[in-house]
Amino acid sequence: MAAHREKKSEERNHKSAQNGAQAPQAQWGRACSVLDYREVDWFSLASILFLLAFAPLIVYYFIMSCDQYQCSLTDPLINLLMGNKHLSDIWNKTPSLTYTAAGIYAAWVAFQVILYVFVPDFCHKFLPGYVGGVQEGAVTPAGVVNKYEINGLQAWIITHVLWFANAYYFHYFSPTIIFDNWIPLLWCANILGYVVSTFAMIKGYFFPTNAKDCKFTGNFFYDYMMGIEFNPRIGKWFDFKLFFNGRPGIVAWTLINLSYAAKQQELYGHVTNSMILVNVLQGIYVLDYFWNEAWYLKTIDICHDHFGWYLGWGDCVWLPYLYTLQGLYLVYHPVQLCTANAIGILALGLVGYYIFRMTNHQKDLFRRTNGNCKIWGKKPDYIECSYMSVDGTKYYSKLLTSGFWGWARHFNYTGDLMGSLAYCLTCGFEHILPYFYIVYMTILLTHRCIRDEHRCYSKYGKDWKRYTAAVPYRLIPGLF
Numbered sequence: 001m002a003a004h005r006e007k008k009s010e011e012r013n014h015k016s017a018q019n020g021a022q023a024p025q026a027q028w029g030r031a032c033s034v035l036d037y038r039e040v041d042w043f044s045l046a047s048i049l050f051l052l053a054f055a056p057l058i059v060y061y062f063i064m065s066c067d068q069y070q071c072s073l074t075d076p077l078i079n080l081l082m083g084n085k086h087l088s089d090i091w092n093k094t095p096s097l098t099y100t101a102a103g104i105y106a107a108w109v110a111f112q113v114i115l116y117v118f119v120p121d122f123c124h125k126f127l128p129g130y131v132g133g134v135q136e137g138a139v140t141p142a143g144v145v146n147k148y149e150i151n152g153l154q155a156w157i158i159t160h161v162l163w164f165a166n167a168y169y170f171h172y173f174s175p176t177i178i179f180d181n182w183i184p185l186l187w188c189a190n191i192l193g194y195v196v197s198t199f200a201m202i203k204g205y206f207f208p209t210n211a212k213d214c215k216f217t218g219n220f221f222y223d224y225m226m227g228i229e230f231n232p233r234i235g236k237w238f239d240f241k242l243f244f245n246g247r248p249g250i251v252a253w254t255l256i257n258l259s260y261a262a263k264q265q266e267l268y269g270h271v272t273n274s275m276i277l278v279n280v281l282q283g284i285y286v287l288d289y290f291w292n293e294a295w296y297l298k299t300i301d302i303c304h305d306h307f308g309w310y311l312g313w314g315d316c317v318w319l320p321y322l323y324t325l326q327g328l329y330l331v332y333h334p335v336q337l338c339t340a341n342a343i344g345i346l347a348l349g350l351v352g353y354y355i356f357r358m359t360n361h362q363k364d365l366f367r368r369t370n371g372n373c374k375i376w377g378k379k380p381d382y383i384e385c386s387y388m389s390v391d392g393t394k395y396y397s398k399l400l401t402s403g404f405w406g407w408a409r410h411f412n413y414t415g416d417l418m419g420s421l422a423y424c425l426t427c428g429f430e431h432i433l434p435y436f437y438i439v440y441m442t443i444l445l446t447h448r449c450i451r452d453e454h455r456c457y458s459k460y461g462k463d464w465k466r467y468t469a470a471v472p473y474r475l476i477p478g479l480f
């Protein structure tokens, strides 16, 4: 009965979205009117101002410390504090923007735009189980269902085939090209990040794709950082969130690592097992993203976050520069792991990946089949829940309490964190720089977990409380 009502209400919602009519704006949605100033509390504002001011400096500091101080995070500070160096000394030694880097970066982004907009997906036609081509996203708070061309896997494959063809056959450019231009490319990435975020803000005010899905808090910094438009687009298909979320940042991730491996080969005549591990483990993670790109349309980044500096600049600069620190570190410190350590790290990375993937898969299967599936060989347990939209329509849903979802409320994050730790461990214990990733991911995912639960509580109310009573831990059973 509940399932029938759920289906009916979903059908109704979907239908109105397709017709372009207004579906009810849900209470849990982030869209609100120009007059709504409530959301920006002092803590959010302070965090935003801190990040706007310091995030670009943090990225610069990490990359500069590798370039000038062999990846020591403390030496530059000690030098400055002891008066051995001045800020101007460090700055003057920093490579500036070059025409070469600008050319490489422009060609790179243009190539990814062409692959995204002009090459419809063909992978789904011959790869069994792969979901690509035109797919629908979730219903937005204004009741719109966007269509997306899912062709990220294809873009990744084409880009990497060309990369290897060049490295082994054409030799148009050196595979170390990314490493060799790393700091000049940082300036280009920053320029794009700021241009895109600023454009998105102006667009949100003057020509939004969907005015009903815009959110203005009245606070300039908050709006700039967290975004105004929910799904800014140019034309029918160029979706800012999907493009910048996945490409150029995530396609570049594996290329950047390959460039680091090539640099090790050039400098030391061999590639270390730690570098191979980083390439393999992060490669699996990146491929997983593209294999499941259609599924990512239903994750928090796409379903709930608006597009501002946080996503625009973050995808252009933060992601490619800080998610790849292990490979960069290994160019300066070519760690060769003993076999036992290499196997242990590989096992940790693979188990983490398995948990991450299986947890996400269990929820996806459960939701897709409306609970008519098997989790670990049994019919799943769940909690029936309901939520209300502003027009008073009641909707029904279910919260899974079997499988990994019975162990903790976000065991997918736990698996992700295990994988992240494995990347860092490849670098040994000489410096803290490569461990930035696990610290950052722990903060990101814990904050995300709390943010998501807050949203779920406001959506499901007492049903969410029943769920948290049934599954009391967030990330680690028995601990947190």
Ligand code: NDP
Pocket (backbone or CB within 6 Å): 298, 299, 300, 301, 356, 360, 363, 367, 397, 398, 399, 400, 401, 405, 409, 410, 412, 413, 416, 448, 452, 456, 459
């Ligand atoms: P989830 O995939 O965990 O989705 C959370 C949503 O799932 C909730 O809002 C709720 O939505 C629904 N939900 C919660 N509990 C249940 C349950 N028991 N049964 C059924 N549905 C439930 O979160 P994310 O979108 O944040 O993450 C997706 C993946 O991406 C994760 O594996 C994460 O590790 C990874 N990730 C990686 C990042 C990186 O930088 N490397 C950054 C962010 C994420 P509803 O309203 O539908 O009920």
